[in-house]
Amino acid sequence: MPQIRCLSVIAITVVSLLAGIVEGEADSLTPSHFVPFSPEKCENPPYRTRIISKNPLVIYIANFLTDKEMKHVLEVAKNDFSRSEVAEDDGTSSLANSRTSQSAVLTRDDTVRCIEERALNFQGFDTGRAHLESIQLVKYGTGEKYNAHTDWFDAELQRTAGMGGNRESSFFAYVEASNITGGGTNFPLIEVPRDEKWCDYIDCDEPWENGVTFRPIPGSAVFWQNMLEDGSGDPNTLHAGLPVTSGLKIGMNIWTRQWPMNPIHNADSDDEGYF
Numbered sequence: 008m009p010q011i012r013c014l015s016v017i018a019i020t021v022v023s024l025l026a027g028i029v030e031g032e033a034d035s036l037t038p039s040h041f042v043p044f045s046p047e048k049c050e051n052p053p054y055r056t057r058i059i060s061k062n063p064l065v066i067y068i069a070n071f072l073t074d075k076e077m078k079h080v081l082e083v084a085k086n087d088f089s090r091s092e093v094a095e096d097d098g099t100s101s102l103a104n105s106r107t108s109q110s111a112v113l114t115r116d117d118t119v120r121c122i123e124e125r126a127l128n129f130q131g132f133d134t135g136r137a138h139l140e141s142i143q144l145v146k147y148g149t150g151e152k153y154n155a156h157t158d159w160f161d162a163e164l165q166r167t168a169g170m171g172g173n174r175e176s177s178f179f180a181y182v183e184a185s186n187i188t189g190g191g192t193n194f195p196l197i198e199v200p201r202d203e204k205w206c207d208y209i210d211c212d213e214p215w216e217n218g219v220t221f222r223p224i225p226g227s228a229v230f231w232q233n234m235l236e237d238g239s240g241d242p243n244t245l246h247a248g249l250p251v252t253s254g255l256k257i258g259m260n261i262w263t264r265q266w267p268m269n270p271i272h273n274a275d276s277d278d279e280g281y282f
Contacts, residue, residue, distance in 0.1 A: 049121035050075070057208065059219060060197045063241045064232040067208050067221065068129075068178075071228035072122065072259075077182045079118045081257065084144050087111035091145060091153070098164030105154040108248065113142045126178055126261045129230065137267035138171060143260040144182065145248075147190055153248035155195065158262060159233040159240035170272045171264025173234060177244075178261035180228035187254030191220040192229060196243045220249065223256050234265070 050073055057067040088109040092100035113119045119142055127134050145153075158177045160166045166173040179192055191210050195218035199209065208227070210220040221229050235241050248258070 044117060044120050046121070046124045048117070049124055051125065057205075059200065059209075059229075060194075063197075063243050065194065065197060065219075065244075066230045068228040068230060069208070069224075070226050071125070071178075072180055072182065072226045074226070076118055076122060077225060080113055080122075080144060080182060080259070083116070084111040084113060088144070088146055093156075094160060094162070094165050096162035096164065098162070105156070107151045108153060109146045109151075111144045111146075113144060115141070122259075122261070126263070129178075130176060130263060134263060135267060138175070138264050140171075140174075140262040140264065140268070141273055145258050145260060147248060147251045147256040147258075149251055149253055149255075152250040155193075155245050155247040157233070157240055157242070157244055157246075159244070161240070168266065169269035171268035172266045173238075173240065173264070174262045175234055175265045176230065176232050176263045178228050178230050178259070180259040180261070181223045181225050181256070182259050183255065183257040184223040184225050185255045187223060187251060187256055189250055189252035190223050190254070190256040191249045192223070192246060192258075193220040193249050194218050194231075194244070194246045196245050223258070228259075 052070050052073050054071045055069045057069070059065040059067055088111045090102055091106045091108045091110040093103045093106050094100050115123075120136075122142065123136060123139055127136065127139070158174045160173055184190070191213070193213075197219045199205075199215055199219045201215070203211065205211070208222060208224070210222050213220045221227075231244055231246075233240060233244050
């Protein structure tokens with residue numbers, strides 16, 4: 008009997024110790040990214056919109072990003088930039104002389120989620136976060152550019168169901184423009200407004216026949232709809248990142264797919280809203 012009683016005491020002690028260890032580990036393994044995201048905590052800047060074109064739909068958004076958001080994304084991405092790539096027809100991507108910028112994918116922290124939430128709300132309530140590709144920063148130094156291109160894809164391997172179909176819409180936001188000349192965002196096939204009041208946003212020094220060129224103003228963004236009603240890409244959304252002739256430009260790409268993306272195709276997906 009004493010032996011049984013001794014074993015019982017030992018067993019109770021071991022269980023208690025294990026419980027304490029597990030409890031301690033549970034406390035230490037509660038990282039902040041497990042805390043549910045609350046959109047109510049986001050700062051919502053009073054942005055202003057200007058419709059530049061109705062066909063295709065192109066909207067200029069002033070004050071889309073806050074100073075705090077711009078400072079934050081620049082800080083977290085500062086060591087992550089690498090040479091930008093372009094999409095190939097076989098579903099891969101590669102370096103190309105047509106695109107000489109550097110890119111960095113943003114991790115989905117709360118600040119980035121607030122930007123995502125703003126982009127989604129801008130497009131309507133029926134677009135879930137799983138439609139979004141990971142937000143990308145792009146950095147252009149002197150002489151760097153991105154030749155005329157569209158954000159939507161012809162190649163089937165770049166718009167599969169698992170990849171969310173084609174890119175329904177795009178935002179290009181300006182995060183930094185330091186002592187910059189050049190570096191505007193040009194839409195050559197869109198008719199430029201002929202009123203001088205637009206010159207705050209549009210480079211009126213560019214020849215009219217060259218289409219619309221947006222000035223790189225930090226905090227502002229350009230939104231456009233990539234797809235036609237029949238589901239094909241709109242060729243009039245052709246655009247280019249014009250060469251930076253001096254200074255530095257950092258922009259932000261926010262791409263929305265037609266359908267929810269399979270998490271394996273989204274480098275920083277949290278699986279939210281896919282299933």
